[in-house]
Amino acid sequence: MRRFLVLPFLLAGIVWACGFDATLREYLRISFWRPFVKTPESFRPAGLKRLVEPFAGMGPTVGAGALGRLRRHYRLREYDAIPPLVAGVRADARLTPMEREEVELLELKCAMWREDPAAKARMKEFARKSKFPVYASEARGWLARMHYRDGEQSAAGKIYLAELKRPDTNLSESVLTDSLRIVYGFNGRDTLIAQLEDYFDTSEHAEFAVQMVTNVSRRQPADAPPPSIPYERIQQLMEKSRPVLRSPAVVNLGMRLALQAGNPQGALRIASRAPPAMDDPDFLWMLGASRFLVKDYAGAAAPLTKLANSRKANGYQRAGARYGLCGVYMKLGDRVRQLHWALSISDPLPWSPAEDETGVYFSWSGFDFGLLLDAEASIEDLEKLLAEYPGSEKIALVRYSLAVRLARRERYEEAGAMFASIGAKLRANRIGQLAALARDASPEGRFAMAKYLDENQERLFFNDRLWNGLQTYALMGESDARLTRQERVTLLAAERQLRDEQEERWRAYQIYHQLVREQGNTPLGRRAAERAISCLRRISARFGRAAEVRAADIELTRWLRTARIV
Amino acid sequence: MRDVAAVRATARERGIVLTGVQLDIDCPTSALGGYAKFLAAIRARLPKDTRLSITALLDWFRPGTGIAAVVEQVDEFVPQFYDVEPQGVLPKYNTVAAPVVPAKWARLFSQFEKPFRIGISTFGRSRFIPASKDKGSFYSDGTPFDAARTPGMELTVERTPAKEVILRYTAARATSAGYRDYDAGDRIEFSLATPESIAEPVRAAREFGPYCAGVVFFRWPEEGEFMTVPPDDVFTAAGAGHAARQAPRLEVRDERCAAVHCTDLKITHTPAWNEKAVVFVVSVSLDMEYFIPNPGFGARMVSPRRIEITLPPYCGRIHLPLGRAVAAQPVQFRLETRT
Numbered sequence: 001m002r003r004f005l006v007l008p009f010l011l012a013g014i015v016w017a018c019g020f021d022a023t024l025r026e027y028l029r030i031s032f033w034r035p036f037v038k039t040p041e042s043f044r045p046a047g048l049k050r051l052v053e054p055f056a057g058m059g060p061t062v063g064a065g066a067l068g069r070l071r072r073h074y075r076l077r078e079y080d081a082i083p084p085l086v087a088g089v090r091a092d093a094r095l096t097p098m099e100r101e102e103v104e105l106l107e108l109k110c111a112m113w114r115e116d117p118a119a120k121a122r123m124k125e126f127a128r129k130s131k132f133p134v135y136a137s138e139a140r141g142w143l144a145r146m147h148y149r150d151g152e153q154s155a156a157g158k159i160y161l162a163e164l165k166r167p168d169t170n171l172s173e174s175v176l177t178d179s180l181r182i183v184y185g186f187n188g189r190d191t192l193i194a195q196l197e198d199y200f201d202t203s204e205h206a207e208f209a210v211q212m213v214t215n216v217s218r219r220q221p222a223d224a225p226p227p228s229i230p231y232e233r234i235q236q237l238m239e240k241s242r243p244v245l246r247s248p249a250v251v252n253l254g255m256r257l258a259l260q261a262g263n264p265q266g267a268l269r270i271a272s273r274a275p276p277a278m279d280d281p282d283f284l285w286m287l288g289a290s291r292f293l294v295k296d297y298a299g300a301a302a303p304l305t306k307l308a309n310s311r312k313a314n315g316y317q318r319a320g321a322r323y324g325l326c327g328v329y330m331k332l333g334d335r336v337r338q339l340h341w342a343l344s345i346s347d348p349l350p351w352s353p354a355e356d357e358t359g360v361y362f363s364w365s366g367f368d369f370g371l372l373l374d375a376e377a378s379i380e381d382l383e384k385l386l387a388e389y390p391g392s393e394k395i396a397l398v399r400y401s402l403a404v405r406l407a408r409r410e411r412y413e414e415a416g417a418m419f420a421s422i423g424a425k426l427r428a429n430r431i432g433q434l435a436a437l438a439r440d441a442s443p444e445g446r447f448a449m450a451k452y453l454d455e456n457q458e459r460l461f462f463n464d465r466l467w468n469g470l471q472t473y474a475l476m477g478e479s480d481a482r483l484t485r486q487e488r489v490t491l492l493a494a495e496r497q498l499r500d501e502q503e504e505r506w507r508a509y510q511i512y513h514q515l516v517r518e519q520g521n522t523p524l525g526r527r528a529a530e531r532a533i534s535c536l537r538r539i540s541a542r543f544g545r546a547a548e549v550r551a552a553d554i555e556l557t558r559w560l561r562t563a564r565i566v
Numbered sequence: 567m568r569d570v571a572a573v574r575a576t577a578r579e580r581g582i583v584l585t586g587v588q589l590d591i592d593c594p595t596s597a598l599g600g601y602a603k604f605l606a607a608i609r610a611r612l613p614k615d616t617r618l619s620i621t622a623l624l625d626w627f628r629p630g631t632g633i634a635a636v637v638e639q640v641d642e643f644v645p646q647f648y649d650v651e652p653q654g655v656l657p658k659y660n661t662v663a664a665p666v667v668p669a670k671w672a673r674l675f676s677q678f679e680k681p682f683r684i685g686i687s688t689f690g691r692s693r694f695i696p697a698s699k700d701k702g703s704f705y706s707d708g709t710p711f712d713a714a715r716t717p718g719m720e721l722t723v724e725r726t727p728a729k730e731v732i733l734r735y736t737a738a739r740a741t742s743a744g745y746r747d748y749d750a751g752d753r754i755e756f757s758l759a760t761p762e763s764i765a766e767p768v769r770a771a772r773e774f775g776p777y778c779a780g781v782v783f784f785r786w787p788e789e790g791e792f793m794t795v796p797p798d799d800v801f802t803a804a805g806a807g808h809a810a811r812q813a814p815r816l817e818v819r820d821e822r823c824a825a826v827h828c829t830d831l832k833i834t835h836t837p838a839w840n841e842k843a844v845v846f847v848v849s850v851s852l853d854m855e856y857f858i859p860n861p862g863f864g865a866r867m868v869s870p871r872r873i874e875i876t877l878p879p880y881c882g883r884i885h886l887p888l889g890r891a892v893a894a895q896p897v898q899f900r901l902e903t904r905t
Contacts, residue, residue, distance in 0.1 A: 030822040293824060331825065478858070481821065481828040481890040485855040 022473040024367045027327025028482035031218065033289035035256045036282055036317065037359030038211040040180035044164050044173060051170040053134040056105040066092055067099055070106055079110040101135050112142060120146045137169035141179075148183055153191045154198035157183050161208055184212055193230060200241040207249045210234055214260050218359040231261050248278060255286040264293035279306060281313040288324060297331040304328060308341070319345045320360030326368055335372065335381040336388060342369040343385075343392050367474040370466040373401040375498040376491070379409065396422045397465055404463045407431050408501040412438060430460055443515055443524055450511035450528075453504045454535055461502045472542050475499070496544070503543050509535040509552070516556065521563040529560045567611050574616075586617030586641065595625050598632030605639035617641040621685060624650055624664065627674045637678040644782050645675060647728075647767060648687035660755040663687045663728035666767035672774045681779040684771040688783045688800050690730075690758035690793035690882065697737075697751025706754065708746075709792040710735075713754045714878030715864055716743035723879070729762035733880055758880055759795050760839060761803035768804045792838075792882040799839060816848060816901035826855065827896050831865075831888040836877060838884045844903060848873040850891065851898040859889035 026032045036042075057074035064071065066089040073081045086107045089095070095103070108126055111119040123143045130136035144159035157180065163169050164176045184192055192213055199209035214229050234257060238245065245253075251274040258266035267290040274283065284307035291300035307313055307321035322345045329338035345362050363369070373382070382402040386395065403418035412435035419428035437449040453460065467474070475498070477483070477491040500506060512532035519525035536553045543549075570587055577584040589608070593601040609618055619642040626633045627645070637643055647664045666684060675682045692713075694706040710733055713719055718741035724732040733756040737748040764783070771781050781804070787794035795803075798812055817832040833846055850871045857867035865875040865888040875888060891899070 028824050030824045033824060295825065327824075481858050481892050482823040482826060483892075484826055484894065485892075488856060 022367070022470070023361065023363070023365055024371070024474055024476065025327070025330075025480065025482060026361045026363065027292070027324055027330075030262075030293065031216075031220075032324070032327075032361055033259070033293055034216055034218070034359060035214070035259050035286055035289075037215045037217055038208075040160075040164070040177035040184075042211075043161060043180075043208060044177070048165070048167055048173075050167060050172065051134055051137070052172075053170050055138050055170065056102045056109065056135055059102070065094070067095065067103065070103065074106055074109070077113075079113045082107060082110045098132050098135075101130060101132050105130075105135050105139060108139070109142065112146065120150075133168035134170045137163060137166070137171055140169075141171045141175070144179065148179075151191070153183055153188065154195045157192075157208075158199075158205055161205070189213065189227070196230070196233065196237065200237050200244065203244055203246040203249050206238070206241060206245060207253060210238070210253045211256065214256055216260060216359075218361060229257075229260055231257055247275060248280065248283070251275075251278065252280070252282050252286070255283070255290070259286055259289060259293075264290040268294065279310070279312070281307055281310060281317045284310065284313075285317065285321065285324075288321070288328075292324065292328065292331075295331075297328050300328050301325065301332075308344075316360045316362065319362035323362045323368075326363070335377040336384045339369075339372050339377055339381065339385050339398075340389050340392065342372055343389075343394055343398070345369075365470075365474075366466075367470075370463075370471070371474050373398065374404075374463050374466055374502075375494040379405050400424060400427075400465050401463055403427070403431075404461065407434070408461045410438065427459075430456060434460060443519060446511055447515060447524060447528060450508040450515075450531065453508040453511070454531065457504050457538075460504055461507070462504075463502070499543055503539060505535040505539050506543065506545075508532075509539075513552065513556070516559065521566060526560060526563055529556050529563070532556050533560070567608075570612070570616075574613075584616070586619055587612070588619035588621065588642075588644070590621045592621075592623055595623070595628075595631050598626060598636050602632060602635035602639055605636060609639050619644065621646050624671075627671070634678065637680055640680070642681045642683065642779065643675075643678075644683045644685045645671070646685040646784070648685065648784065660691075660693045660732060660757045661726045661728065661730055662689065662691060662757050663726070663730050663759065663763050663767075665728045666770040668770050668773035672778075676775050676777045679777065681777055682774075683779050684767055684774065684781045686764060686767045686781050686783050688759045688764060688795040689785055689787075690756060692754060692756045692793065695753040695755060697749055697753075708754055709882045710756050710758070711792070711878060711881045711883050712743060712862070713756070714881065715862065716748070717741050718748075719754075721879075726757070726763075729760055729766050731758050731760050731763075731880055732756070733758065756793070756880070756882070758793060758839070758882065760880075761799070764795065764800055764803040765805065787884075792884075795839065796884055798835075814846065814901065814903055816899055818899055821890065823892075827893045829891045829893075829897075829899070831873070831891055831899065833875075833886040833888060833901065834884070836881070836884055836886050838882050839880055840877070841879055843879055844877040846875050846877065846886075847902045847904060848888070849900045849902065850893070851900075852893060852895055854897070855892045855894055857889055857891050860887045863887065863889075865889050 057071045059067075059071060061068040061072040061075070066085065070082055070085055070089055073079075073085070086103060089103050090100070104126060108119060108123055112123065120143065123139050123146065127136050127139035127143055130139060140159050140163060144156040144163075147153075147156035147159070160176050160179045160183065163171050164173070164180070182188075189212070192209060196209055196213065199205040213234065216226055220226065234253075238250070238253060242250065251270055254270040255267040258264070258270060267286060271283070271287050271290065284303040288300045288302075288304035288307065291297070291303070304321045304324045308318055308325060310318065310321075313321070322341045325341040326338050326345075329335070329341065342363070345364075377385075379402065382398060382405065385392075385398060386402070389395075392398070399418055399422050403415045403422075403424070406412075406415035406418065412431050416428050416431040416435060419425075419431060434449070434452060437445065437452055440446075440448070458464065475495045477488060477495050480488070480491070483491060509532045512528040512535065515528035516525050516532065519528065533553060533556050536549050536556070539549060573587070574584055589605075591601070605618070605620070612618060618640045620636070620640050622633070622636075622643045622645045624645055624647070625631075626636070647666050648662050650664045663686070666686070692706045692708050692710075694704055694708075713733070713735040714721070716735070716737075718737055718739045719735040720738050722734045722736070724734065726732060735754045735756075737750055737752045739750050741748050768781055771778055783800050783804075785794065787796055812835040814833055814835050814837065817830075817834055819830040819832075821828040821830055831848060836846075837844055850873070853870035854867065857865075857873055859865045859867075863875060863886060865873055865886075868874050873888060873891065875886060877883075877886070891897070
């Protein structure tokens with residue numbers, strides 16, 4: 001028994017811990033249009049092959065003579081045992097030049113671990129003179145570590161950043177990105193701001209520093225104060241360092257600053273001076289974002305479409321652009337294109353820690369898509385989508401949704417055929433039966449129709465391929481303050497219509513109620529009243545129309561009581 | 567003692583001079599002898615420059631108790647003129663404060679020739695009293711604001727001898743609010759401190775003679791607490807001029823919508839202890855597109871440039887989240903109060 005009790009708590013705990021994405025129409029928030037968040041991974045070149053060799057001291061210990069002994073001591077972290085042996089090992093004429101370098105680096109590492117004050121300068125010298133990239137890169141890594149230890153963030157960061165872009169390094173990508181995270185994470189941002197001037201020696205360093213300082217995470221809570229960004233100081237530094245900065249960097253960093261400062265017009269002015277061929281993901285995103293924010297929705301479509309299809313962008317950036325395009329076409333009132341782009345992001349992307357941090361939201365809840373299919377887009381929009389984008393992924397889901405919508409409008413024959421065409425046999429059969437019942441307009445026939453509706457709750461008009469049981473969280477027009485009045489009116493009407501049309505018991509009640517009116521106090525009339533009351537009482541509170549349901553229940557109950565007496 | 571040391575350290579860090587500590591222990595009257603020994607032990611371990619103060623139940627001062635031994639161990643005592651009923655028993659009359667009568671108490675407190683201060687309540691509470699005797703009454707977490715907004719509730723107001731106000735909301739018919747259902751005749755009673763229930767004992771304290779060192783207000787509201795008078799109002803009621811009550815203010819927060827201007831509106835420093843209803847009017851510089859009221863507070867858009875909310879008497883709320891105003895252009899908001 002205890003096991004059974006524990007399980008629900010465990011499941012509840014998991015659900016609570018994971019939460020679920022209930023976001024909707026995120027493109028109507030300014031925060032959605034923030035510049036991409038940059039992570040250390042953002043600065044790595046794609047497809048770079050690095051060295052994979054043992055670090056100094058990590059080679060074989062057996063069969064390597066005196067060097068093997070040194071290696072063993074090092075691995076056991078017996079740093080004091082190494083220096084007395086070094087002279088002897090150096091004297092070994094059999095050592096290769098590479099092994100000689102390894103001995104030097106081992107000795108240096110011991111000095112570093114013993115916190116020898118001269119170790120840093122010696123490591124720097126070693127890195128400069130080393131003839132073997134394996135050891136040169138390792139020495140640079142240790143040097144960066146010593147800079148970080150001594151509070152020299154900019155020196156450490158520059159080494160890691162340079163190493164990230166080198167093919168002749170033995171430091172792995174994850175070591176370098178993790179190191180950059182350690183250097184710039186936690187309280188690193190404050191140090192970065194304090195040492196900002198140090199980074200304006202090259203365009204690469206300046207781009208890195210400005211982007212890291214101007215990061216505002218998408219996960220930043222709405223009510224938390226935004227991180228302070230020293231806009232003026234950055235602008236002055238950029239102005240002063242203009243000769244150093246690459247032209248795309250001037251544009252991108254300028255736009256980034258303007259957007260983060262809440263000035264999309266300023267970002268657009270900077271964009272107008274960009275080289276015509278500029279098409280990197282940052283630029284395209286910020287151009288689209290700025291245009292959206294100044295309400296030039298048509299203008300936002302082009303750069304976002306380019307980004308949505310760009311090979312230079314990562315999966316998250318492309319998905320973000322596609323979701324942004326949903327917003328663009330929502331504003332332009334083009335439901336077909338809105339659906340097209342929503343369709344392209346309706347599956348979660350494979351999780352990638354680096355890309356997940358890039359600050360792009362792409363509606364993985366699928367709520368936007370579900371609402372479009374189920375309520376916002378018209379039947380004609382869905383038909384146009386099928387005609388214009390026949391090759392879209394998930395086209396079967398669109399066809400299924402269209403069939404549900406047709407059924408709700410009592411176009412049973414078409415709905416049944418469409419369900420059958422995509423292999424939804426159960427739904428096709430049920431709709432077929434409904435169609436047959438609908439053909440009989442006699443009172444008994446209508447009674448049977450209502451009974452069938454009542455007995456097939458959520459199996460006729462509810463779209464069971466959407467929502468994952470969370471539809472209520474998507475019907476939030478009442479509390480959504482991001483819409484214009486007209487959008488709100490339209491949305492609320494669509495949500496109401498959806499609730500009315502998909503609720504089989506509500507529709508059954510209406511038929512029964514009509515029969516009560518028509519048949520009066522007859523056996524059929526009384527049976528219809530009984531069933532109507534039963535339907536009303538089983539309609540979920542989520543349906544709404546509480547006052548109407550209650551009033552109808554009271555009216556029918558009173559009527560039935562009187563009818564039975566009479 | 568570790569706690570005392572920690573408090574001292576914190577006070578030192580914050581530049582606060584800590585002159586003493588106060589123990590608030592509602593010891594049974596019959597156990598005062600043991601309490602005196604406990605206080606002696608505490609006293610011995612306190613630093614010499616730290617004064618020891620205690621709160622004291624009025625019952626301790628009746629004849630034949632061990633109060634003298636207790637007072638001997640302390641530098642100061644604070645008789646509590648509130649919650650005089652035995653603990654754990656719901657009082658017949660839902661009151662918190664007891665009248666402060668110098669003629670009755672001054673001689674009893676002064677006989678020890680030790681400084682004392684008068685403990686005055688500034689908090690309130692609510693109690694649900696069902697019409698059916700089968701159901702028991704219990705303290706509830708509702709506020710007068712919630713009760714006033716429950717349909718079918720009728721209000722009667724009464725004053726206690728200690729000048730507290732008793733708001734009695736009685737369900738005239740079966741009704742419900744949120745998850746709670748009320749049968750006809752069910753009552754929610756609120757006992758609330760008022761400016762008079764604070765001012766009167768402050769005035770009376772001056773008649774307690776030379777050993778009366780002042781008053782202690784119990785207590786300040788915690789975050790999200792609705793029925794405790796905030797410090798500004800307490801000081802105003804007590805006639806302490808240094809903390810004039812702040813006027814109601816409109817807090818406006820941009821919710822950063824991308825395609826419209828959406829703004830969260832909240833009134834702070836609302837007069838929570840007004841005897842009469844207060845109407846707040848928020849004027850808007852340009853037409854709003856629409857307004858989404860916060861559920862449960864009753865703010866409404868009466869015209870495209872005007873939002874109104876009515877505060878019931880003794881509403882007990884010092885912050886009112888109104889809702890979200892949406893406009894096509896940036897707008898300004900202005901708050902006016904009408905009684």
